[in-house]
Amino acid sequence: GLPLDNIQGDILVGMKKHEQQFLFFSINNPKSFKLKLRTLVAPFITSAKQLMNVKTQPIVALNLAFSQTGLTTLNVTDDLGDAVFTKGQFADATNLGDPGTDNWKPAFKGTSVHGVFLMASDSKALIDVMELFLVGIFLKDITVQHTLLGNVRPGSEAGHEMFGWLDGIAQPSIPAFQAPFPGQQVVDPGVILVGETGDPVTRPAWAKDGSFLAFRQLQQLVPEFHGFLNASAPAVPGLTQPQSADLLGARMVGRWKSGAPIDNFPTADAPGVGADPMQNNNFNFAHDGFDITTDQSHCPFDAHIRKTRPRADLVAPANSIMRSGIPYGPEVTSAELVSGKSDPSDSKNERGLAFVAYQAQLAKGFQFLQHSWANNPNFVFGKNVKPGHDPIIGANGGLPRNMSGFDIADTTQSLQLPADWIRSRGGEYFFSPSISAIKTVIAV
Ligand code: N7H
Incomplete structure (x- = not known):
């Protein structure tokens, strides 16, 4: 089986809460950031195992991911073996079909976003508490570059994206994790999780059971x-x-x-x-x-x-991704x-x-x-x-x-x-x- 208590919950399970805040930040003081992350914040990072059972879900789920410039800033210099990740998304805009980057949020223009906190809860007030906790702990160690609040749509539109379609239906099945439903795509764990069976790329040992997160703010x-x-x-x-x-x-x-x-x-x-x-x-x-x-x-x-x-x-x-996005806006x-x-x-x-998609290789x-x-x-x-x-x-x-x-x-x-x-x-x-x-x- 997979080490579900060591895998961040959003990757395999999804946070599936009414509200989800994305907080994009840059790191000013790596040494202090590391200390506080290790001692005060890491205990709150939510695993797949915790999210799988309503009884073990925290009132605010917390996940955390880093960009290449974020890892470099933290002096984590091992090559993760993903050239698309290393270059960052700004360099990929034209390749993705974007008509330039004029419509891009300023924070995403360049490589100044070092990481993202994902916070999810059924209560916006509790997300605010978690956000105040993080910002209060890190103080000047980080600068918030951008935030985006996702929310499940009201009433009968719950679970539907902004055009009106029910979302979150088709995901790849990793049999070591959950048995497939009829017609579900069956993939090796290494298609989604780095270093697991089916990931052909050589990586540093510590990268095992991580996953690359592609984030896109897609206006509709x-x-x-x-x-x-x-x-x-x-x-x-x-x-x-x-x-x-x-x-x-x-x-x-x-x-x-x-x-x-x-x-x-x-x-x-x-x-x-x-x-x-x-x-x-x-x-x-x-x-x-x-x-x-x-x-x-x-x-x-x-x-x-x-x-x-x-x-x-x-x-x-x-070629498969695990999707974990949420609608945003009114x-x-x-x-x-x-x-x-x-x-x-x-x-x-x-x-x-x-839009959030997880995979072991961004290029695939x-x-x-x-x-x-x-x-x-x-x-x-x-x-x-x-x-x-x-x-x-x-x-x-x-x-x-x-x-x-x-x-x-x-x-x-x-x-x-x-x-x-x-x-x-x-x-x-x-x-x-x-x-x-x-x-x-x-x-x-
Ligand atoms: Fe899509 N939509 O509302 O039309 N997507 N998508 N998506 N999408 C899916 O199966 C939508 C986006 C995939 O295995 C459904 O859960 C919207 C990007 C994949 O059968 C609906 C946006 C990428 C699947 C939408 C958006 C993908 C999928 C059906 C942006 C990748 C599963 C419900 C605003 C590059 C396919 C469901 C499968 C399903 C919509 C973005 C990929 C309704 C509005 C950027 C792999």
Whole structure:
């Protein structure tokens, strides 16, 4: 089995609380920072084992990860064997398809973020207490560079991301940790955890059971997205206009908002399926009597969940990430609903996804999924038409994008999409070490 009491909880389990604060900081005084981290903060770092049982969950879960410049500042100079991590995300912006870095949060421009504290609780007041504790302990040892507060959406939208889709459905299964549900991707632990079986890279021994954390602040232009669906959905016989807009959205994601996979339910939502782990991953895009190289009658080749996990389109790709993001920002306001536009005048109205993905190799995980799959209009290869960009996250460097298979009645047609409705505000690559590595290597 895996040493679950030594692995930070967000990696395998996720914090799954109503509120989650990300606190990005730089380190001014490494010596003092280490001492306080070792003696006062490390005991509060939450393990996977603690998060697995409600009874052992702390009232505020705490995790901690470092960027390359953070480790260097702490004089931890071993090469972790991940060139993408070493360079940092700012250097990766163009490669990820971002149209430059003008939209990036100032803190992420460059390499001045040294680490991130992740704090999660069902109570914002308790997160505030934890934050005051950390800031009060470290005082001038750190400078807070940026914070982002994630929150579960209200009422029936709980668990849904800002466009309205149920999230957190499909994760890779590590059998040594939890048995797979039908259709779940089975991976070696070393695809997610450094130094475990299946991680082919040579690393320092202390890096074992850590994981690379790709963080992205992804703004979502919610009224604009729904406006596009309403304006561009092809008329479908038997469906009302709002129903055809729903269908177009479902074809862009590969799931209905409820989470039901369109591969099994191509023409209408199937209530109850999306939340049922026995059913919600039980599909692979292949269907008896249909040719997987031409069939988009079930799911478009470029649907978000097909671009990021091609299932039967590709034989056993080891490209997999553990996702642990949470929505941030307020609900759409009535003024935005009326105008159909996100309000750019007030940055408090920014909303989106605090995207978090864990993997043992960034070049095979987040970076690969974004660059080589979502952004590449030729992927999935070997189809009868050019698949097009991932309509949700695909980026074309600020230029318009294309989606094939949008029209269930004629899947050879392609639809032009605007440059984005998910806008990168930047991010950073971090390493989330094992708890023992924090205590015995990083903080000494
Ligand atoms: Fe995606 N969305 O609301 O449309 N994602 N995603 N994602 N995503 C998934 O299966 C979304 C992003 C993956 O194994 C669902 O949990 C949004 C990035 C992967 O079947 C929905 C944003 C990357 C999967 C969304 C966003 C990925 C996945 C279905 C940004 C990687 C699992 C629910 C704001 C580069 C695929 C679920 C599988 C699922 C949405 C970002 C990857 C609804 C809004 C940046 C691997």
